[in-house]
Amino acid sequence: MLKTLRDITQAVASADDLQSALSLLVTQTKLAMATQCCSIYILEEHELVLSATDGLDPNAIGNVKMPVTQGLVGLVAEREEPVNVADAHLHPRFKLFSEVAEDSFRAFLAVPIIYQKLIIGVLVVQQAEARQFSEAEEAFLMTLAAQLAMTVREQRKRAEVASAPNQLYYSGTTAANGVVIAHAMVLGADIPLEQPDTFASDINAEQAMLQQALSACRNTLSGLSQRFDGENEKEVQSIFSALLLLLDDTSLGGEYAREVAQGLSAVSAVSRVSLRYIAQFQQMQDPYLQERANDIRDLGQRVLRQLIEPQKMHIELDVPVILVTKEATATMLAEFPQHKLVGIVTELGGVNSHAAILARAFGVPAIIGVEGVLNAGIDGKQLVLNATRGQVLVSPTPTLIREYRQLISAEKALQKRFSDELPLPAKTLDERRVHLYLNAGLLSSLASEIAEGADGIGLYRTEIPFMLQPRFPSESEQVEVYKQVLDAAIGRPVVMRTLDVGGDKPLSYLPIIEENPFLGWRGIRLTLDHPELFLVQLRAMLNASAVRDQLHILLPMVCCLDEIDQAIAYLEQAYLEVKQDLHPHLVRPKIGIMLEVPVLLFQLEEVAKRVDFVSVGSNDLTQYLLAVDRNNPRVSTLYDCYHPGILRALKHARIDCDKYQLPVSVCGELAGEPIGVILLVAMGYDQLSMNQGSLAKINYLIRRVSYADLSELLDKALSLTNGTEVRQLVTAYLKAAQLDEFL
Template sequence: MLTTLKRIVDEVNRQPVLEKALERVAQLAKQTMQTECCSIYLADHDNRHYLLMATDGLSPNSVGSVAIGFDEGLVGLVGEKEEPVNVANARFHPRFLITPQVKEDAYNSFLGAPIIHQRQVVGVISVQHSTQSFFDESKVAFLVTLAAQLGSAIAHAEARDALDRAEHPELKSRARSLKGVAGSSGIAFGHAYVIQPHISFADIVPRRTHNIGREIVRFKQAVKKTQQELKVLSVKMSSILPSDTSAIFDVYHYMLNDDTLGERVQEQIHSGWNAATALKIVIEELCSEFSQMEDSYIRERVTDIRDIGQRVLINIIKKELSKRPIPDKVVLVAEEVTASMLAEIPREQLQGICSVRGSNNSHAAILARALGIPAILGLEDLPLTNLDGRETIIDGYSGQVFFNPDSVISKEYQVLLVEEQELEELVQSIADKPAETKDGTQVSLAINTGLAADFEVVRGIDADGIGLYRTEIPFMVRNCFPSESEQCALYQKALDAYPGKSINMRTLDVGGDKPLPYFPIEEDNPFLGWRGIRMTLDHPEILLVQVRAMLKANIDRGNLQILLPMITSVQEVDECLRLIKQAHAELEEELQRTLVKPKVGVMLEVPAAIYQIGLLSKKVDFFSVGTNDLTQYLLAVDRNNARVANLYTYYHPGVLEALKFIANQCHKFNTPVSICGEMAGEPIGLLILMSLGYRKFSMSAQNLLKAKWILRHISLSDIADLQHKVSFETDPEAIKLIVSEKLDQLGLGGFIRAGK
């Protein structure tokens, strides 16, 4: 069964046209289940009906024309119940819908299963038979399993289809957007620039071509380049491997020289596909053919076929990518956006970010907010290949991205962009004003940083220092650990940016979604693994060098504070304090002078730490709440996993209760506390935190002025009842709605949606 299932799902991924893929699935499912009919309906949520997209058994003329309402027929019932419906005699069922054009008079029994993707019914697959009997359990299990497998495959294919329609204006009446997770607010216009370190056939979005001659030349050049690479590899490996093992390269050469492969690819190009798509079609057809052979030796050649095809594909794509210039306005698109990728693009050209992986608080989102550019993450169904160069609009409020948008969408967003710029000019007018509420309550607003660009952004803005200096970012964009002197120079710039104001430097916090390319950490569950203080305590040489650099940078400045990440126990704090004391003593002896001892704080982000606030307060000088990781650990949600990104929210009642508990405990033990997580940079989060009693916040430089504007336009009396109101709600969306309505009442709604 597993082999059959895999084969059917592979058909969806292999076929470049969705309709053809579904047609093949219907044929294979009917054949496997030994039924007389199999049909596939896809959901149209705009028109609230299921459209018959493929069938093997009903009238072929009904495909694409028969629509069944969400509340009609047995197909509609499957969608409503979101579970299989097994009926022995469909004609006597109260939900049976007579549809003459499908010509199903011969069928009595019916079995349907919902096709679900990300909690939404995207279609229904059904089988029918002339006998009046229930389908047995094994057939029900098979259809349910098949439907579950089809969900993501169909969603991915529909995303490809949306892009194809965007590329051909005559095929669309209205531009379709792809939906992800809003990672950084704002609107951006630009051209997609895809950085794709790994290229595979699964990434290839089928594309047509009108220039057949050019595509044939591209294919032949890629084959020639691959042959040259294999020749070099063959010579290199022949001196290492036995002759019978290295002979595999002879097989590869034979396959590349075989006219069959070249002829089949060129046939596909002549039928209108570009070189990459044609190669994909042929290689996957060959793999399918070989895997069904009885001879085991021939079946094993599937791996060789796929490998050689992969090598040719890379050379097709590489040649194309190497020639492309960086657009004037870049929307960076990648499987997962990293700090090093951002460093490759000139800041003035970078307009926005689209990432297949990640959520609203993955490291990419945090970097985007630091840079002040919109970002959309968790675009699970985004086909990367062939997006390059497309006109792109990003809506960082709703999480929508449009590729090759139509004129209507472009005009709408141009208007919203102008309003955004007007709002930006408005908040700039209070840059030098203090952060305080209308009734005079003083609030501390500092910045989260790690990028040199942040210091430029906040120049001229009255900020209360740096609440979180992410020291890992300079580590991440290098090829090796920075030296003590290099670190010292970086830290001096940060300390000099705000003379006399506190600069909280977090010790190296890597692991999880912040890898170092030269110090890879391979783990099954990195967010629960070797990260933050755990790693640096295991490598005291790294921590000691970093602390020495911080202490050196603090000479004649005196505004350094050290922040310890991922603390789970008092023992970890004791060990850190011992190492800080050691570095301090070493430097005093080395420099023959007395050095200021910086204050030391702990990040409250691991749930265990918040229940040790009383014990920890005896050891450290202050606390800083990392709402990003605290939320992740409280909800057991990987904030980089797009599949559960919708479960990650600061506004979960459990998270708000934890934040309330922290505020009360810190007050009880008389220890200063601030919020350094991204929650404070969101208008909704800021109001809730204020209502919980927090008065010290740090956030991205781009959000600081907006936060200041909001604070200067509210009074504590305006939000006095907010904590009480949200405490009765169990749904995070209901909590957000309450605070959103409050912002609207205060005339501040323009900070939570596009426009003013």
Template sequence: MLDSLRSIVQEVNTADHLQSVLDITVARVKDAMGTEVCSIYLRESTLGRYVFSATEGLNKNFVGKISMAPTEGLVGQVAAREEPLNLDNAEAHPKFLFMPGIGEERFSAFLGVPIIHQRKVLGVLVIQQQTRRRFDEDDEAFLVTISAQLAGVIAHAQATGLLVALDDRGERQGSAKFRGVAGAPGIAIGHAVVVAPTADLNSVPMRRSKDIEEELEFFHECLEAVREDIKALGRKLASRLAKEEQALFDVYLSMLADNALAAEVDERIRDGEWAQGALSKVILKHVRTFEMMEDAYLKERATDVKDLGRRVLAYLQAANNGPVDYPERTVLVGEELTASMLGEVPPENLVGLISVRGSSNSHVAILARSMGIPTVMGAVDLPFTQIEGSEIILDGYNGHVYFNPSAELLHRFQSIYEEELQFSKELEALKDEPCVTTDDYRLPLWVNTGLQADIARSLDRGAEGVGLFRTEVPFLLRERFPSEEEQRKIYREQLEAFAPMPVTMRTLDVGGDKSLPYFPIEEDNPFLGWRGIRVTLDHPEIFLVQVRAMMKANAGLGNLRMMLPMISSVPELEEALELIYRAHDELVEELGFELELPLIGVMVEVPAAVYQARQFAKRVGFLSVGSNDLTQYLLAVDRNNARVADIYQAFHPAVLQALQHVVRDGHAEGRKVGICGELAGEPGAAVLLMAMGYDVLSMNATTLPKVKSVIRNISMKRAKEILAHVMTMENAAEVREYINQSIEESSSQRLVKAMMAEPVL
């Protein structure tokens, strides 16, 4: 059965469109299970009806022509209950619905299982048999397994099918909506530019060729270059390989012959596709074919074909490696966007980001929020390779992407976009106003920085200090560890720009989802592995150079605060402090004058730190909660995983209780407690944090004016009443809804919109 399952899934993965997926599924499942009928009923999204979509064994003339309401028939029963239904006499069931013409009246035995993707029922997979019997447990388990495996494939095929093919003029004729996760708020209207890693066959965007003959010539030049590479490799290894092993290079060359793979690529190029896209489709088709073969030797040839395809693709990409033409309103799209990809686009042209992978708390999303770029993350069903150059609306409030939108939709979102601009201008007037509640409680608002561009943006929005300077950013932008002097200059620039306001510099925080290209950290479970302070304590030569550079940069300014990430125990903290004191003493001796020891703090971002906050506070000058990681670890949710993005809930009661615990314990030792995670920049959350007693909130510069606006329109007394009620609640959805309602009572409707950042469409 396992072999049958693998074979079915592999074959379905090669299908070009949704109907092929369905037809292959019903045919192969019917054969594998030895039944007389296999059918699929798909849910039509608009009316919710279940459409007879594919069959083997019933009347195919009715496919696509009949459907059932969600509550009708045995199919509706399976979908409604979201569990299998196994009957020996289907007609005797009270929910049985006779459908004239399709021919199922002859079949008594019925087994139906729901097809579920991301908690949504996509349809129902059914097998039937004339003999009156219940299918056994193995049959039921196999069908459930097939359904679970195929759900994602069917969802993706449905999404791809929404992108109607190009017409004769190469223009898109259809429009579609795709769901992702809200990454950074805002509306973006522009054209998609797809970016892909080098030599990744699965990420090549679909694009039309500008000159077919030129594209053919270009492809064959790259093909010949790879042939020469293969020949040279064969000659180099000739003395070390047996004769039969040397023959493998001849096999490679024959695959690259003009009458083999090349001929298929030529055909696609002549149909108007660019060389990279044509090559990708041909290679992936052959890879899947080999992978489906039962013979072990032939199955292994899939690796050879893939390797050859990557080699040719690398030449094609290298030759096309000139400056990319980014349109005036670029929406950057990729399977997994990185900071370096963002850096390639002229800032004045970049209006939005869409990443197939990741969540709202991925670092690229955090970076996008700090830069004020509307972003959608985790758009897993978006066929991103097929939208190059298409007009896109990106709704960063709700996590939606609209492909090739209608004129009406464009008009509606353009209105929202213009209203956003107007409201942002109004918020600019708050720049020099203090963040004070209506009953005169003063709450300092600081910013999180990391890029050079953050300095001007932060000061323009009235920041009163830096609660988190991400020192890993300069490390990420280099091909080696920066020297002590290079670091000193970078840190000095930050400290001078904000002086005399405080600047909190976090020591190097790599690992998890942040790996330096020249210092890779590969682990099975990186978020619970070697990261943060664990790395730098194991490499004191890196840590000492960094803290020396920070203290040198602080000379004569005195506004440096140093913060230690990922601390989980007292011995760990004491070891880090001992190194800092040692570096300070060495610098005083080396420089010949007294150098101020900066205020040192701890980031509270793991559950262990929550319950040792008081012990930490006795040893350092301040505490600062990193709510992103703390939420991740408390809820056991990978914040970069789009599949569980809805479980990552910053308003979860456990998170709120942990936040309250930290501030109480910190204050008990007379220490100031801040928060520098993304939660601080959410206006509704800021009200709760203020009421809990947090001494400072640090956020990205883009959200600071909105937070200030909401705080200035509420009293501390009311904030504490809201907090008291919220702490009695049992789920995050209730908390969020109550906060929104409460803020609406205290503020104008305009401010609530600023807080929720969610247009009603």
């Protein structure tokens, strides 16, 4: 049965077009269930349209339509559940369409096809004999419909692009914000990595060809690395350094050579080694390790291009384009001519992939996880990429393009208006001061970002340099990075979070395979289990800080008081070592914890006796309070930081921190959103840390609201029942205050 399900699903997925896919579906389902008729109805503009059949009159396809309020098929869509009747003619919802010639069929079984809570169609099987379909038959059809939901949706999207593209859009996950209009450039692999096994007639000649190709690849990657070195992009540069290491004799380069030494041609050797390692990495459960398979594929194809057609190694573009690809690689993006790559759309990849990091470093709008876009036939079509909202609009109408161009122009003007006030302090109309800090991870442009109005760095994510290395960075390497961060802040506070990996931030060289990584070995749990790593990082932070009174150390994912005590003991050990060996006048840093595990909301009195400050991680606190994985698209709609229960927890934290004289800040996404800031300021939070792109906007907003008015607004928000009502309430307030530009 499983093989039958898989065969049907694969046949439908590989069909050339929607109609072929639906025809295959009904024919193979009819055979699998040994029935006399199988049909599929697709929901189009609130009507169910007969879209394919094997058993009814084929002339009725596309002509028979019914609202969901009519017929047995409509009943399935209306109730979103199967209907299984022995004699359809006797059912009160039965409706006969003479043009389909189904009056001879009695037994009726239909199941809904649902994708992400939305009905997209109904799958029906019928039989002349009056009988009830068995539970096993019903279960099979329901399983098939569930497996086919995404495939049918993708086929429909592909058909819509070809036939009626004007208002079609795809959605994905934002990797880098921004809005841009340009034509699509769909880019796959120029040369397939899968090459046949051929044997060398002259092993020495093949080895020479291989070494020449490897040398050319090294030169290219070195050039890219130096390009970013010139722009002080140390983290981006380390991506190419890691790729260069893969070409060493001790890594993939040596594996290629060994295969050639055993008699394979250079092309076959590169193919065989690459495919072997890709298969190993793809089988790993860790998402970061799975992404490293993409690095191996990228290098393999690069070497193959040097071996097979070295003259085609450069991308030449006349106009700016939006790159559409399966999964962008760091080298692919870096090789694009400057100012010609204006947007990125990928089917795969993660927000911490090398490509996503590069996109943010370049300031190029990017979205990832866009299902079915690569094979949708959009190459050369004009796109509107609204990465801020995670949307791609295909072949938009002239009217829509004009509207988006006006939007882009207005957005630039608005950003300038915001930026003009950024040097001014963030104070409410009734003179309540709010300190705005920067969340940072990459060193790129950090000095200029701090100079543009931040009161300091509220969260420096030290895991980013760890993630961009093929190994743990040494103490001296960490010292160098931390010094640059402290120097960039020019005497202002810098909150450095200790290594926070695990969950959605794994390290390629420290695989963590867990069934539930967000509740597993991550954050302070990992570093306390590895004091050798923790002490090196603490010493590096202290050494970089020396006599400066800037450094604040933040502990992530703390869930109990014992963890705080252990971490403080290690910090004391590191402090005494650095003071004795390097800096006799070393300033003792302040220490704080991330407030993201809900249990600590009820232990803030004890926390206040141990640490100097707390920082609320609103992202994780929300997902733990709601029991929703914020990175899981199946439940992402349940993740709502404006849920009144979340807001009450945040207010409770603020009240208790005041009670125990414990400084508190917020460093999650909530602190950079206008609606979130309105509510947080109303609660009394006066330290907010956010991404650089939000600083000017939030500063501008705070200078136009009254704390007294916000307090009254908060009381209303806390009495509401869901996050939607909260948004509506704050939206109405912003409109009344003539602050529509924040909506």
